Every structure is written in structure tokens, then in C-alpha cells.
Amino acid sequence: MSIKIENLNYIYSPETAYEMHALKDINIEILKGQFVGLIGHTGSGKSTLIQHLNALLKPSSGVIYFNGKNIYEAGYDMKQLRSNVGLVFQYPEHQLFEITVLKDVCFGPKNQGLSDEEAVTKAKKALEMVGLAEHLYAQSPFDLSGGQKRRVAIAGVLAMDPEVLILDEPTAGLDPRGRNEILGQLIQLHRKSNITIILVSHSMEDIAKYVERIIVMNEGEVKLDGKPADIFAHYKELEKINHAAPQVTYILHALEERGFYIDTSAITVEEGKVAILNALGKRI
Amino acid sequence: MGIIKADQLVYEYKKYNEEGDLDSSVKAVDGVELDVKAGEFIAILGHNGSGKSTLAKHINAILLPTEGTIFVDGIDTRNDEQIWKIRQSAGMVFQNPDNQIIGTVVEEDVGFGPENIGIPTRKIWERVDEGLKAVGMLGYRKHSPNKLSGGQKQRVAIAGVLAMRPKCIVLDEPTAMLDPKGRKEVITTIKTLNEEEQITAILITHYMDEVIYADKAIVMDNGKIVMQGTPREIFAHVEELKEIGLDVPQVTMLAYELKKAGLSLSDGILTNDELVNELCQLK
Numbered sequence: 001m002s003i004k005i006e007n008l009n010y011i012y013s014p015e016t017a018y019e020m021h022a023l024k025d026i027n028i029e030i031l032k033g034q035f036v037g038l039i040g041h042t043g044s045g046k047s048t049l050i051q052h053l054n055a056l057l058k059p060s061s062g063v064i065y066f067n068g069k070n071i072y073e074a075g076y077d078m079k080q081l082r083s084n085v086g087l088v089f090q091y092p093e094h095q096l097f098e099i100t101v102l103k104d105v106c107f108g109p110k111n112q113g114l115s116d117e118e119a120v121t122k123a124k125k126a127l128e129m130v131g132l133a134e135h136l137y138a139q140s141p142f143d144l145s146g147g148q149k150r151r152v153a154i155a156g157v158l159a160m161d162p163e164v165l166i167l168d169e170p171t172a173g174l175d176p177r178g179r180n181e182i183l184g185q186l187i188q189l190h191r192k193s194n195i196t197i198i199l200v201s202h203s204m205e206d207i208a209k210y211v212e213r214i215i216v217m218n219e220g221e222v223k224l225d226g227k228p229a230d231i232f233a234h235y236k237e238l239e240k241i242n243h244a245a246p247q248v249t250y251i252l253h254a255l256e257e258r259g260f261y262i263d264t265s266a267i268t269v270e271e272g273k274v275a276i277l278n279a280l281g282k283r284i
Numbered sequence: 285m286g287i288i289k290a291d292q293l294v295y296e297y298k299k300y301n302e303e304g305d306l307d308s309s310v311k312a313v314d315g316v317e318l319d320v321k322a323g324e325f326i327a328i329l330g331h332n333g334s335g336k337s338t339l340a341k342h343i344n345a346i347l348l349p350t351e352g353t354i355f356v357d358g359i360d361t362r363n364d365e366q367i368w369k370i371r372q373s374a375g376m377v378f379q380n381p382d383n384q385i386i387g388t389v390v391e392e393d394v395g396f397g398p399e400n401i402g403i404p405t406r407k408i409w410e411r412v413d414e415g416l417k418a419v420g421m422l423g424y425r426k427h428s429p430n431k432l433s434g435g436q437k438q439r440v441a442i443a444g445v446l447a448m449r450p451k452c453i454v455l456d457e458p459t460a461m462l463d464p465k466g467r468k469e470v471i472t473t474i475k476t477l478n479e480e481e482q483i484t485a486i487l488i489t490h491y492m493d494e495v496i497y498a499d500k501a502i503v504m505d506n507g508k509i510v511m512q513g514t515p516r517e518i519f520a521h522v523e524e525l526k527e528i529g530l531d532v533p534q535v536t537m538l539a540y541e542l543k544k545a546g547l548s549l550s551d552g553i554l555t556n557d558e559l560v561n562e563l564c565q566l567k
Contacts, residue, residue, distance in 0.1 A: 041464070041465055042433055042434065042463050042466075043433075145333065146332055172460075172461060173460045173461055174332070175331040175332045176530055177331050177332075177529035177530075178331075243464065247534035247538075247556060248534055248538060250556050251535060251560060254556060254557075255564075258560065258564050259567070260567065269538050269541060270541075272538050273541045273542055273545065280547070
């Protein structure tokens with residue numbers, strides 16, 4: 001059970017003056033249940049890539065296998081694929097439209113052909129998963145705070161029971177509290193349901209704390225792919241493509257340069273603290 | 285009196301029901317005292333709904349106080365006849381770059397403000413040049429704004445404000461929608477304008493790492509100012525900041541944790557270098 005991307009290429013406006021090679025020979029396999037961070041700055045191709053994963057875009061060449069099946073083969077059920085691979089766009093709260101929170105979340109499952117009752121059950125389950133308090137279900141989604149609205153929008157996708165959840169910068173524009181709420185809920189969701197999550201983000205600090213694998217894209221190519229600590233060990237390369245490692249990484253490397261015998265693989269505050277105390281020979 | 289002075293400022297959002305009766309009211313700004321001196325760089329922090337944007341909108345008279353007063357360059361913002369003068373003194377840059385760019389060519393967008401107040405054409409172009417140069421976007425003057433990156437768009441928006449020759453520039457979460465590179469561009473621009481052109485800068489943000497350049501940081505919660513001081517003083521209060529839903533930079537957090545674990549470090553460490561230097565002393 002996985003998503004396997006083979007030799008994927010995508011060219012915007014081919015054979016015109018605006019031709020742009022947005023994805024170049026992408027080869028990735030994402031296994032079921034992984035929590036993956038997809039990093040790249042504006043224009044790196046990350047949004048183009050995720051739009052391929054539920055077939056919103058068709059590649060110029062290459063193949064994607066979802067659970068072993070070629071999704072471009074004649075007769076492949078695209079509608080089913082889009083239920084299985086849920087995509088939460090940037091600023092998803094702009095897509096809220098119903099008069100109550102519950103109705104909004106019911107929209108997806110109803111479209112899948114479920115009865116009203118079944119849709120409500122799924123919707124309630126999804127709202128619970130994103131941690132939205134029950135007294136808000138009957139409210140207009142437009143009366144909620146930014147973080148709450150966004151969780152309703154995410155619930156709208158979860159209500160369709162996807163195997164894979166892709167979120168395009170789910171914390172953009174939120175304050176720290178809203179950001180921690182969303183990321184915390186995603187972690188919970190991942191632990192409880194073993195859903196595959198692909199998180200697209202600019203923020204290395206967020207990614208470092210939460211994901212088990214990071215894929216860094218640059219100019220349409222996969223530049224780095226591995227565990228967070230391994231990726232951030234290449235912090236100099238990351239800088240060349242205008243990314244930065246978490247602050248902790250810089251501090252530890254600076255200490256090493258100043259003669260500390262120190263483990264530089266830490267990426268969170270907690271790990272950094274342990275590494276520094278160890279290097280100073282303090283007992284923890 | 286400073287360039288911006290607020291005295292017991294209160295702003296109440298009122299909600300009316302369908303019959304037109306008062307349903308509820310919320311004091312978004314609640315008794316704020318503020319005195320900003322010309323040339324200062326002030327950061328206002330707070331989570332969503334803390335009242336920071338409402339306060340900012342008083343500085344160029346988009347909102348008028350329910351109670352109390354606010355003076356901008358010595359003018360009471362309730363003085364209707366002076367409203368254009370107030371808006372000229374205090375320019376504003378908003379969060380979403382796409383909502384504030386109106387021109388089809390960068391230079392036209394920047395020239396829109398001065399053209400509106402009847403500046404002669406030749407003078408407009410001078411101001412456009414100066415504005416774009418100050419934000420490092422002169423090379424893009426003939427470009428179409430919609431082909432620019434988010435950070436570049438925000439710099440064009442800042443240039444548009446500069447073309448009005450303001451004494452003060454208010455930026456309401458100007459980097460919230462930008463990628464790290466864009467954020468850096470915008471923050472560096474603000475810092476340079478403040479240092480070199482002595483423009484008073486008021487930066488509203490919830491990114492703590494952007495605050496370290498400010499002369500003074502003000503923390504808002506529930507419409508009130510709950511903390512103010514230099515960034516270093518503010519960041520020494522890690523627990524209080526966390527309590528009201530704010531973060532501190534990772535390096536400050538790390539220093540705080542190390543201190544708690546028994547290392548003797550200063551309060552409110554703001555940069556990697558500071559921490560590394562202090563740790564080297566302990567080796």
C-alpha cells in the first residue's frame with residue numbers, strides 16, 4: 001500500500017513561449033502510514049507535485065501507482081482516487097460555504113453518495129478528529145476564528161475517509177496558537193488512524209518537530225529526501241536553495257566549530273538542550 | 285508629544301441582531317496608552333484577536349476611537365478635515381499583497397498614491413524612483429506586479445506607501461503570507477528604512493524572530509497592553525508569553541531551558557551568536 005511516483009515530468013504550456021518544466025524526473029515512494037514533510041520555496045514544484053497525487057494534473061510523462069495500480073490506465077476510477085487521496089488546499093477556509101459547520105463537513109460524504117444519516121456520522125467523526133468542540137457544530141463557519149475555520153475545512157476532507165491526507169501549508173497566516181492546534185491535531189490523527197499525511201510547508205521548525213521524513217524540492221527536482229536529522233545535517237546545501245535548518249542546528253554546529261565535542265544531529269529545543277548539557281558534561 | 289500618542293484608547297465592536305438591537309459588544313482595544321517617538325521601531329505582538337490590528341487601524345484613522353483619543357503627528361484622528369493629512373503621515377501596509385496592488389505595471393502602482401493627491405507628474409516619477417530604490421525594486425519598475433513573488437509584492441506595496449512621504453509606516457502582519465525568503469526581504473527593508481530614512485516603523489506580527497530588530501516591543505492580549513519593553517526584556521518572560529499563546533524564538537527557548545537546567549546564562553538571549561558565546565564561556 002503506497003504511492004509510487006516514477007519518472008514524473010510536468011511541463012506547463014509546452015511548445016509555447018511560456019513553457020516551463022515544473023517537475024523533472026520525480027521518483028518517490030511514500031509508504032502507507034508515513035508522515036512526510038514536503039519542503040520547497042515558492043515555485044519549487046511542490047504544489048504541482050501534490051496536484052498530481054489526486055490527478056488534478058496529468059503528467060507530461062511518467063506514471064503514478066496508487067496501491068500498486070497505474071492511475072493513468074484506461075478505466076481507472078479517478079473519482080475513487082480523489083476520495084482516497086484528500087487534498088487540503090492553501091487557505092482552505094476560503095472554500096467554506098454552508099450555513100452551519102456540520103452541513104459544510106457533510107458536503108463531501110454526501111457527494112460520495114452517502115445518505116444524510118451516514119454523512120452526519122462521518123462529519124461528526126471528522127470534526128471530533130480535528131478537535132472542534134461540539135457546541136460549534138450548529139454555528140456558521142464564518143463566525144469561527146481562523147484556526148477553527150481551517151480545522152472545519154480539514155474535517156471536510158477527512159469526512160470522506162481518505163487513506164492519504166495532503167495539506168498545502170495548513171498553518172500559513174495563523175498565529176502560534178492556531179498553528180500549534182492544527183499541527184497537534186495532525187499528530188493525534190496520524191497516531192490514531194495510521195493515515196498517510198503529506199504536509200507541505202515553508203517552516204523547517206514545524207516540520208522538524210512533527211514529521212518522520214522530509215522531501216526537499218528545488219526547481220522541480222527532489223533535492224534531498226530522508227529523516228529530518230539527516231536532512232538538516234546538509235544545512236549548508238539547504239541554504240544554497242534558500243532554505244534554512246532549524247535555529248538549533250546552527251547553534252550546535254557553531255558550538256562544534258568552537259571546539260565543543262557535541263552531537264549536532266538535534267533539531268528540536270528538547271534535543272538541543274540534551275546535546276548541549278551532554279557536551280558540557282552535566283548530568284541531566 | 286511623540287509622533288503617535290494614544291490616551292485611554294477604547295474601541296468597541298458592536299453586533300446588532302436582526303431587529304437592530306444591540307446584541308453584544310466587544311472591547312477590541314481596551315484602555316491602551318501608547319507613546320511612539322519619531323524614528324522609533326516598534327513591534328506589536330499578540331495572537332489573533334488580541335486587538336493589535338484594531339489598534340493599528342486607529343493609527344491612520346481607518347477606525348476612530350469609541351473612547352479616548354489618538355494623536356498622529358499631533359492631529360486628533362477624529363478631526364475629519366485633517367484625515368488626508370493623517371493618512372499621509374501614517375501609511376499602512378496590509379497582510380495580503382494581492383489585496384493592495386492595483387496597478388498593472390509596478391511603477392504605476394507606486395505612483396498611484398501621489399497622483400491621487402495631485403502631485404505634478406514629474407515629481408510623481410521622482411517619488412516612484414525613490415520609493416522603488418528604497419525597497420530595492422528599481423529593476424522591476426516596468427514589470428507586471430502579478431509576476432512578482434510575495435516578498436517582492438510587499439516591497440512594492442511599501443514603495444507605494446513611501447511615495448506618499450510618510451513619517452510613519454504601519455505594517456499589519458506584512459510577512460504572514462510569505463515564504464522565508466520573502467519574509468527576510470520585507471523585514472530587512474523595514475529595518476533599513478527605519479535606520480537610514482528615520483521613518484517610524486510599527487510592525488505588527490506574531491513571528492517572534494522578527495521582533496528582535498525593534499527598539500521596543502509591545503505585547504497585547506484581550507485588547508490591553510500586557511507587557512512592553514526592549515525585545516530582550518520581553519523575551520525574558522518565556523512562560524508568560526507562552527501562556528497568552530505566543531512563541532519565543534527557538535534560540536531563546538533553548539537558552540531558557542538550559543538556564544532552567546542549571547547553566548548560568550543571561551535572560552532573554554535573542555541570537556544564535558549570543559548563546560554560542562555564552563556557552564563557550566562555560567566550557
